[in-house]
Amino acid sequence: MNQNLRGWTVSLLVLALCSFFTQCANIVPPGGGPRDTLPPRLVHVAPLDSTLNFNSSRVVFQFNEFVELDNVIEKLIVSPTMKRTPVITAKLRVVTxxxxxxxxxxxxYTFNFGDAVKDVNERNPIEDFQYVVSTGDYMDSLQLTGKxxxxxxxKPDSNIAxxxxxxxxxxxxxKEKPLYLSKTKGDGSYRFRNLKPGTYRLFALKEEDRDYQYTQPDELIAFSDSLVHLSENLYDMNLALFNEVDTIRLEDEPEVTQPEPEKDKDKEKKRKPRLQVGFDLNGGQQELGDSLTMTFNFPIRSLDTAQIGLYEDTTRKKVPFSLHPAxxxxxxxxxxxxWKPGKPYEIILPAGFATDTSGLQTAKADTVNFEAKDLDDYGTVKVALTISDSARRVLPANDTSYQFVIQLVSGTELKYTGVxxxxxxxxxxxxxxxxxxxxVIDRDKNGKWDTGSYYGVPKKQPETVFSFKEPINIKKNWTVSPAVKL
Structure with a gap:
């Protein structure tokens, strides 16, 4: 009897433990292997790549896994170019x-898909995926490369045509679309493959409308000075991309506009406009060696500079100044x-000292107080320039009538320059x-970078600029002495 009781007790205990662990256990799926980093692999294409006497209107690509297309219309490059863009679809493991x-x-013909073909799961792209066929009994094979x-x-730019x-x-x-088309990579490099021997004109364009024609004034263009005679592979056909309108300006010559706050339209109808003036001061401090910018909310017809008073130091000594359009x-x-380092200044603006183009005048007198920064707020840069043999090859041949101009750029803004x-x-x-x-290789010695001109007379290339990857860091009261090698 005791043995039976012990048996029942053990059985009940086992059942209880099984029930407890069944309720508390977490079901964990089996762990997977490492993440798939391999792109899809082409297993078959019909007609075959490098087919001669090609006459098909349909090409079928089969891959080893499910694939999808990523922005294929933007990325596909067909050379020679076609009037009608091919239609490309993807279904399961097939691209048509x-x-x-x-x-x-x-x-x-070269059909370059770029990285538009990717696997579905991890979206690993096939880099520089292309398909080449010939409608004749031979395959053109010449190449042309450059930056x-x-x-x-x-600096380089990607996706330039x-x-x-x-x-x-x-x-x-x-007027026309190009015969052959390529796109630059991130380092600015480009490559044409399977070109036919012949003589060509070479251009590059950065545009938004993708019509591959130089028709808009804001488009950037580059061109080769000479015709390209292609009878063998050509390398280092480098181009300089520019806008024919010179857009560069120094920080002390900015295009300043005074933003106006948004206003209620009904109230604005009842309120008379006022001519307002402001000053570009950073925390009430003026930069040494720079002009003070004065801005208005309306275009100015006349300024009575004799009425403007500039006073220096605590003695309020009146000092002369000059004023000119920015x-x-x-x-x-x-x-x-x-400006004298660390000195306080005061500008007194009487009522009516400025008149805008509609005859409106400043209605009230105004006083502006500020200080000039100290010398210790700034750093010093001392540059030593050397020229390598490779750089000498891009200098104007048999011409010494140029100079080197240095530029210090913060972000995209040109801050300082000099010869x-x-x-x-x-x-x-x-x-x-x-x-x-x-x-800058300053060919005309005007102390700045000059853009190029394609439709001007005569044509001219933009001035060459060397940009250095490693930036310099300027600190207060420090001197930095970078060695710059072209």
Whole structure:
């Protein structure tokens, strides 16, 4: 009897434990392997890649896993270009290319998908995926490579259209689509493959409308000075991209506009407009070696500078100054004076000293107090320039009538510039911060970078700019001495 009781007791205990662990246990799915980082693999294509005497209007690509298309219309590049864009679809493991144009005879066609084909799960792209066929009995195989740099900054830009034309007219870039098309990568490099021997014009364009024609004034263009005679592979066909309108300006010559606050339209109808003035002061301090910017909310017709009083120091000594427009808006003006470090200043503006183009005058007198910064608020830069043999190859040949101009750039803003003399340049009163160094080959010795011109007479390339990857960091009361090598 005791044995039976013990048996029942053990059985009940086992059942209780099983019930407890069943309720408390977490069901964990089996762990997977490492993350898939491999792109899809092409297992078959019909017609085959490198097919000669190609005459199909449909190409089918089969992959080893499910695939999808990522912005394929934007990324697909067909060379020679077609009037009608092919239709591309993806379903499961298959991508289908439908050709809607008639193909030219004895021509090699390249369909470059870029990284548009990706696997569904991890979205791993096939890099530089392309398909090449020929409608003739031979395959064109010539290549042309190079880099495109933005002339003003000396830096590369990605997704720039690089174009070859068999029509050799100067105006072809504004009238026709290119025969061959390529796009730059992140480092600015481009490559044409499977080109036909011949003579071409070479251009690059940065545009938004994707019509591959130079038609808008805000588009950037680059061009080769000479025709491209292609009978063998050509390398280092480098181009400088520029806007024909010179957009560069120094910080002390900004295009200043005075933003107006949003106002209730009904109240605005009842309220008379007022001519208002403001000053560009950072925390009530004026930068040494720079002009003080005075801005208005309306364009100014006349300023009575004799009425403006500038007073220096605690003694309120009246000091002379000069005033000139800061830009072409007639809203911003520069008060130029050799500010003394750490000194307090006061500007007195009487009523009616300014009149706008509608006859409106400043209604009330105003007084503005500020201080000039101290010398210790700034750093100093001393640059030593050396020129490598490779850099000498891009200098104007048989011409010494140029100079080197250095630029210190903060973000995208040109802050300081000057001419390098005997390989040296020094600048004090540099505001603390991080700067990129650029060196301009100033061909006309006007002390600044000049853009190029394609439709001007004569044509001219933009001035060459070297941009250095490593920035310099300026701190208060420090001297930085970077060695710059071209």
């Amino acid at each position: 290319l439908e050709i809607k144009d008639s193909l030219q005879p004895n021509t090699t 495109v740099l933005v002339a003003e900054t000396g 690089v174009m070859l034309y068999s029509n050799l007219e100067d105006s072809v870039v504004s 830009d072409t808006t007639a809203k911003a003006f520069k008060i130029a004076y050799n 390098i003399t005997d390989g040296k340049w020094e600048r004090g009163l540099v505001q603390p911060g991080e700067y990129t160094i650029r060196v």
